[in-house]
Amino acid sequence: MTQRKPASGTPSREADIAVVGAGPSGMTMALLLARHGFRTALVAPALPAADDRTTALLESSAEMLRSLKLWDRIAPHTAPLEHMRIIDATGRLIRAPEVVFDASELKLPAFGYNIRNAELNAELAEACKAEPLLERIDARVDGLETGESGVSLSLSDGGTLDVRLVVGADGRRSAVREAAGIEVREWRYPQCALVLNLEHDAPHHDHSSEFHTPTGPFTLVPLKGRRSSLVWVQEPGEAERLHALDDETLALEIERRASSILGRMRIVGTRQLYPLGGLSAKSVAANRCALIGEAAHVFPPIGAQGLNLGFRDVATLGEVLVAARRRGEDIGAASVLAAYERARRPDIASRTTAVDLLNRSLLSDLLPVQLLRGLGLYLAGRVPPLRRFLMREGIAPAMARPRLMRGLTLG
Ligand SMILES: Cc1cc2nc3c(=O)[nH]c(=O)nc-3n(C[C@H](O)[C@H](O)[C@H](O)COP(=O)(O)OP(=O)(O)OC[C@H]3O[C@@H](n4cnc5c(N)ncnc54)[C@H](O)[C@@H]3O)c2cc1C
Known part of the structure; x- marks a missing residue:
């Protein structure tokens, strides 16, 4: 220059x-x-x-x-995503079976x-x-x-x-x-994402887990060690309620929503709310x-x-x-x-x-x-x-x- x-x-x-x-x-x-x-x-x-x-x-x-x-x-600084699990947690009349995708099927690590x-x-x-x-x-x-x-x-x-x-x-x-x-x-969607990172007792085994709920996806993605990031898409009022909870109560709500697949959880760092749009x-x-x-x-x-x-x-x-x-x-x-x-x-x-x-x-x-x-x-x-x-x-x-x-x- x-x-x-x-x-x-x-x-x-x-x-x-x-x-x-x-x-x-x-x-x-x-x-x-x-x-x-x-x-x-x-x-x-x-x-x-x-x-x-x-x-x-x-x-x-x-x-x-x-x-x-x-x-x-x-x-x-990265954690690999070797397996991707999609779980239908909509609770609706017609529910899909759980699907697990495995990177080895594409001969990828x-x-x-x-x-x-x-x-x-x-x-x-x-x-x-x-x-x-x-x-x-x-x-x-x-x-x-x-x-x-x-x-x-x-x-x-x-x-x-x-x-x-x-x-x-x-x-x-x-x-x-x-x-x-x-x-x-x-455009806007009638949803808001609560975004934060967690520590958990059980290992994630390089699995990302996406729970499909009636208000949007609840997705846990592995980070290095026993940590994961969470994007929880919710109806805006509920997202604000969750955002306002203290760390311990919120961690318990997250563990319950995740059916305890990662054991006990603790929130690390800050939490953020993102109104959904495109x-x-x-x-x-x-x-x-x-x-x-x-x-x-x-x-x-x-x-x-x-x-x-x-x-x-x-x-x-x-x-x-x-x-x-x-x-x-x-x-x-x-x-x-x-x-x-x-x-x-x-x-x-x-x-x-x-x-x-x-x-x-x-x-x-x-x-x-x-x-x-x-x-x-x-x-x-x-x-x-x-x-x-x-x-x-x-x-x-x-x-x-x-x-x-x-x-x-x-x-
Ligand atoms: C909760 C959440 C989770 C996400 N997860 C994923 C994911 O897993 N995978 C994925 O692919 N994507 C993900 N995304 C999307 C991803 O974060 C964005 O696509 C990405 O951060 C956008 O990067 P960018 O460089 O385009 O823009 P930005 O990061 O917004 O950077 C814009 C830059 O422009 C500068 N700027 C603005 N105006 C001016 C100006 N007038 N003059 C000079 N500079 C200016 C700003 O200061 C900034 O540095 C996620 C997004 C969210 C909200």
Whole structure:
């Protein structure tokens, strides 16, 4: 990156690409770009206090992090998810049998790996510091102006940054998305998630357990040692009641809901409430701006989809940009952004629909809906080719497996 000092004293910088937002999507994108020879500016204010949430990184995301030589620093903080158990706890007339998926059926050591966001973000931030073509600018983007051949960003430190392409990784309230004129569709569910981490007496044996209840999923995902993370989706009033309980009473309620499969429990760290909703940008690229992660799509915390989808944005955009540079094209050209849009649209649309249907099928009292859900789970449990198809598609859809998620380089 080039830095000039204009007379006013505020810095005027230049780079090939600005990545706006230093969450996990933005940091991984910036690392990928810098490691592939793009002069990259990562622009975001310093991260707020530690994030106690956890993320289940599916095998395809782990594969991308291996390709980027980031996995060795991240893996020690993760717990593998070798088995996934789905338990119908709806108590309804039609109930599905319990289904257990096993990663060994796909000849994989694990479906994915669960990690605390604080640890994932800290490792990515350390990796960013060591990257010669990556400059971290500790500022907010306050505005951007798109011209014929580039974009000029106004930063909260009073400086400017001129680039050929802006990657909006600035989360659900994305300023980049708004400046690029991209509209969104946004919706709410009548649910709220209580999110916290637990210690427990019994080992989890690398099992994640998802109880399907009439108010939404209650999901325990293994962390390292005898610890697990919990996402408990509830009707909002009940979620607030649970959130207000003292640690001991809440731990007892959780143990009861989990049928004591992990023995006695203790709450560790903070607890958070997330009202459930979704957001989908009507386009993922326009006006020399490309969106990734929650700037492009927000999911309810069901089925470990959000960041895994974000990492597929990262790997795909990287692939499109490296190919465009090889052909000698302008990396911010409309044709290049259109290729990114074509590659991502079907994956984002189908995942959004699948998570929405799964969630609504739990909430529905309609008998035909319960019948279909029960039949689907029954068949998933009994028909091996269908099981394997569902497991593979759950990790990453066949239609959206970018090169870095198939162990290939970008050339
Ligand atoms: C309870 C819960 C559990 C979840 N579990 C999973 C899971 O198991 N698996 C999974 O794949 N996903 C999961 N998700 C989703 C996952 O957490 C998100 O997809 C992910 O954190 C989004 O990362 P991001 O980098 O896109 O955005 P963010 O982490 O929101 O980062 C946005 C960044 O942009 C910066 N920013 C904002 N505005 C500006 C500006 N104007 N200028 C500069 N910077 C700006 C912010 O400071 C921040 O650094 C879960 C979500 C929740 C709520």
